[in-house]
Amino acid sequence: MPSFITIGELARRTGVKTSAIRFYEEKGLLQALRSPGNQRRFLRSDIRRVSFILIAQKLGLPLAEIERELSALPQGRTPGVEDWARISRSMRDAIEAKIAMLERTRDRLDGCIGCGCLSLAKCHLYNAEDLHGGEGPGPRLVLSDA
Numbered sequence: 811m812p813s814f815i816t817i818g819e820l821a822r823r824t825g826v827k828t829s830a831i832r833f834y835e836e837k838g839l840l841q842a843l844r845s846p847g848n849q850r851r852f853l854r855s856d857i858r859r860v861s862f863i864l865i866a867q868k869l870g871l872p873l874a875e876i877e878r879e880l881s882a883l884p885q886g887r888t889p890g891v892e893d894w895a896r897i898s899r900s901m902r903d904a905i906e907a908k909i910a911m912l913e914r915t916r917d918r919l920d921g922c923i924g925c926g927c928l929s930l931a932k933c934h935l936y937n938a939e940d941l942h943g944g945e946g947p948g949p950r951l952v953l954s955d956a
């Protein structure tokens with residue numbers, strides 16, 4: 811027997827404003843059922859769905875990608891371990907790329923980032939004559955995974 815919660819309970823537990831929950835609903839990221847009094851009712855498992863949205867947003871994933879991932883989940887029933895495992899596999903590459911970029915940022919932010927400014931003594935070692943500028947725009951030593 812599924813357990814239902816109100817939009818207020820969903821907002822309280824996730825820390826997401828009710829207006830944002832209604833926005834997610836409009837976008838099809840989650841689906842509310844209606845009580846006999848026409849009030850929104852969510853599956854308790856929607857706490858996990860909204861939590862996933864929060865995590866994905868913190869990771870900087872675009873809304874379109876979050877929508878695409880969540881569209882693989884069943885609506886109207888509690889997703890199971892296999893449903894979440896499928897999403898997890900699908901997102902693994904994007905998460906690994908984020909981790910790698912965060913590590914490069916952590917390791918390089920006080921040194922040459924390959925942006926073309928050549929303003930640090932280290933630039934002449936790591937980006938002599940703006941060699942990395944030929945790979946594309948921006949701070950190549952942080953943005954590029956090569």
Ligand code: FES
Nearest residue numbers: 922926927928933
């Ligand atoms: S920090 Fe800009 S090229 Fe080195």
